[in-house]
Amino acid sequence: MSKTQRFLELMDRVKQKRSFTVQELADEFHVSYRTMWRYLQELSTLGIALYSEPGSNGGYRILEEKHSAPIEIIFKPKTTYVGFTFDAPYIAKQETEILAPRLWLQLLSRLSEIKNLKYPIQKVALAKYRKEDFSYFITVEVNKRESDSVPPGMTEITVPATTYAVKTHVKTLELDQVIQTYEEIYRWISRNGFEKLDQDYHLEAYGEKFRPNAPQTNFEIYVPIQKFK
Known part of the structure; x- marks a missing residue:
């Protein structure tokens, strides 16, 4: 098993257990105490908040973060x-x-x-990025028939x-906050042995939990990835 594979499995295991000791995980993954301790430090840099509990029965546990959402790898x-x-240059922010x-x-008025x-409830935005401009698609998914x-x-x-690397955006629709979520995904991708495919379609899926006028909204961001070569 490569380090990247072990690291991804460790992330899943830590999220499942919620509370654990370094030695417990070291034994489970057949590595030394020192190696596992280093892995856990790396997990912390990826945004997984670990709290150290002192004492003979202590160890680590994950801090519950109310507004945090994990990043998942999903194949579509x-x-x-x-x-x-529509197509637009990057400088045409206001027009876009x-x-x-x-x-x-x-689109909503012509769904019929x-x-x-x-998925009638779910709407999907797709973006295709190029050097000087981009294409933006406002769509719904269909079962294709000739x-x-x-x-x-x-x-x-x-x-x-x-x-895709997928994360749920649970913030406002302000552009700077959406960009922050994208940047979180990009950092996760680079730290976990993947690379983002800039020329492929990026997706945003707006489901039944999406409330555009609410103080805090909810939609999924899909960034295309592949294993780093």
Whole structure:
């Protein structure tokens, strides 16, 4: 087992156990006390808050963080989406912030025109980044059938099977807070033996828990990744 594999398994095990000693985990993973202690220090740098409990029966436990969400690795098979799209340069921030909400409202008003919706409640934004500009897609997932036609003014996009690092954004919709969540994912990716695929589609999934006008919202961010070569 490579160090990266052992480290990922350790992260899962720590989250399951919640409370443990260094020696207990060292025995379980067949490494020395010193090595396991070092692994636990590395876990702390990844945002897993560990609290040291002193005494003969002490050890470590995970601090419960109310607003924290774990980062998961999820594989999505080839998927088809239907909706609206636009291209914009990165400097057109103000125009994008006006156009995107309008297209979301337009999509919601025309959902009945889209055939074979897979998850009617869930809406998905996709982004394709290039050097000077990007494409933004405002969509819903569909069960693709060859006979289905795309409603006028909409587009169909098929995303190939991809592995993603996924984190739930549980903050406001302010751009700086969304960027913070993306940066948390990027740091996790680089520290865990992966690299992000900048040229592949990035996804944001808005489900039934998404409340755009609430003080704190909830949606999932998908960043495409692969094992670092």
